[in-house]
Amino acid sequence: MTPFSQSLEQKFQELMARYPARRSALVPMLIYGQDELGYLPPAAIARIAELLDESEMAVREVIGYYSMLRLQPAGTYHVQVCTNISCLLRGGDELMEHCQHRLGIGNRETTKDGVFSLEEVECIGACSWAPAVQVNYDFHQELTPERLDQILDAYQQRAGAGERAGERA
């Protein structure tokens, strides 16, 4: 039994064939799997373990190691605020605080309607345009609280229209 789509299963096969050792495909499989399901439920872990001929524990070890991999569902829009040094110097922590107020949730929490989740993250590689926020796979740069409000408003509207943003191509 697989929780993944047929096309993703196909992609897994290609990934596993790409490396000398099958288990090397583990991290990309987890990322693509999470992209599709929003998080990594037990069924996803079991399936990936089965495909790689590894124990479920070995898969959980890797998930636990990477903070970007989730065992719990996130919001439709996962707001990731960078507070590393460059962003911090240019107001990253104010952005984080602003998000907490505006969304009414803390770090690693999800709004009641399930639209937004919030996470303080380490460097997302956008230092030149700090402070930066990543929403799913979309980058938003040189932000102020006001600009961020506009961006979040736009996502709120898209959520109302039933759209999902920024899925990886």
Added chain:
Amino acid sequence: MADTPAKPLINLTVNGRAITAPPGTLLIEACKQAHIEVPSFCYYPNLSLQAACRMCLVEIEKMPKLQTACTVVVSEGMVVRSETEQVHRARKSAVEFILTNHPLDCPVCDAGGECELQDMTFKYGAEKSRFVEPKRHRDEQQWSPLIYFDRPRCILCYRCVRACGEGMDVWALGVANRGVNSTIIPNHEDHLECEECGNCVDICPVGALTAGPYRYKTRPWEMTHVGAVCTYCGDGCKTTLGVRNDTILRADNRDKSGINGDFLCVKGRYGVDFTQHPERLKQPLARGVGGSAELKPVSWSYALGTIAKRWLEIQKAGGSFGVVGSTRSLNEEAYTLQKFARRVLGTNNIDHHRSADYPALFDALGGREGQPVPLAPAEALKAGGPVLLIGGNPTDEHPLLAWNLRWGYRLNKTRLYILNRDDIKLRRQAYRYAKVGDEAAAVRFLNGTGAASASLTGVGEASEKRWPQTPPSTVETVNESLQEFRARLRQEKDVIIVFGSEISGDAIRELVAFGSGLEGTTRYIAMSDNANSHGAADMGLYPDLLPGYTPLSERSKFEALWGGPIPAEPGMDWNQMRAALQQQNLCTLYVSGANPFRNTPVAPESLKQTFLVVQDLFLTETAQCADVVLPALSGYEKAGTLTNTCGEVQVQKRGGGFEGAKSDLEILYLLADAMGAEWGAASPDRVLQEIRTAVKGYGVSLAKLLSGESVMTAPLNGRVPHRTAPELLLPNRDTLFTAGTLGRYSVVLNSVMERHLKKEAAAE
């Protein structure tokens, strides 16, 4: 090994001292060899390197930063300093860092007093911590009936993870999360499903992993520690008994001096509790006291007197005797038992629970008169030479042999060839693995030139994959792959052949014929079940063989030694004795430390004419039928020697005691005395001396033996005229958690089994 020329040693300087080490040596090991202490937690010899604890940091010239001595390989001209101000500061910081979340609950911790972290903190500092954050507490977790985890105590050295995966090939422990949230996790969410060997507990440098049966019972310094030999299977592991007030409180592997090195299985470590089972027999029992047909407690003198009186009557009337010996009794006791049967009772009707056909092996090897028989010690399986494993399941039945095979595979590239009817776990380390319908037929195939017969169909493909990959699925190829298996095997040199009870009699002769045709010296290990199965065979618990597989025709040597005649005719084996019992033709049966009625029941009414004497630890199925029951001491409560399945003899030391019971040797001497045989008082040392002089192959070095080493017995070659009876080979087929009578009375082993049964039931 021996034929590779020695490479020149590497020269290096540590703390101004010139030392040498072989190329490839890790710096930490080189220092250890030179008695220079470099502290570490995560480094453990023969496991993969971790460099997690940062305790072993040292200064190395021309390297910019401090280096971990556990990962640096020595090189020529290396200059190392391990006791500088900078290194001292680093160690202190490492301990301070390791103690960030450690609760320092040493006063209640099981490891207190034998804790590496305690010792290191004491020695290297961190008397003050600069951390002001509150320590994080987590409640203890029970992961299995035996294994507990106290997360705050864990210092994340990952020794347990590696020992479980690399050493045991179980892979039940892992690491979750990262950084300050890292933690050791069990393989099933909140619990472990594993072999319960407890190596993780033993290897834990702190008290994070502890064992249920020992938790909070005592402190290490309140016990005396006795290096005893495990009394369960035939491998002969050393298990260090923790004894307080003559009571065995735990067994572990703390001195690591035995043939088992780092290893112990669940039985050796946690099965010792049978010694304290409430149903242990504390005094002799006899029927007919006060006219009662039930077994009632009686005094030793009454019991011994009753037995002697009856046996003397039977002797006088020319009645028949039967004797069944034990595969757990010590060599001295087995030797004395057959001497007692032959000289005092005057019968050759003596047998034991056979599980390997040793006489056939020694007979088959008998062609080269005067040469020692090429037996392989357990250690040899680690060395990396090719091994052929036929039948049996070492993982369950011989955990040490399995551990050594995995060791050889992992560290020395052993090429392991397996022929088995089952998909045994060791196939994961196999170089070539063939699943065969019948192992004996497979041996005939190996020794022949023809095609594989129909009985060998169902061949599985060998494992090309190397550890840690999981086993390949079996491929349906027949004949061709077996041909290849045979062809490859025939090109090997110095093969060790390990075989189970599936191979007996003529199949052993075929196997030896095959082995003799191989290049180099082929050595053998015949796997037998119990702690002294091999010893029982060597000591002559056979109806037709005297000690050292001496045929009855050569009995004059023993007659001279024992001062009287030995019956000339071979006696009855167990099946013949059982038939005689059923025909009410056996006047008396003396069963010492065996439970033959469990596997081969005898109808109670057929015992009416037989005077049955049983000595054992518990009221077994056999003892329940007895007329007189004598309470015996366990293998952990007496001193002597044991011979393991490979033929290595080791000293057994007395761990605990048990009030009311006596050793088999004492009982035999008391019975001999009651029968009027003037043997004097029992002395294991005196019997050992007699064994060393009289039993072929046992003239072993006393110095080696008494200093705690295992010594290979070397029965000399010669034909062994012996009637092979495959039907008498009754292997226990033990699992990891069962072991005949002892296992049934181990509460701990039963608790593990119950959990496994519940799990199976839940799965269905």
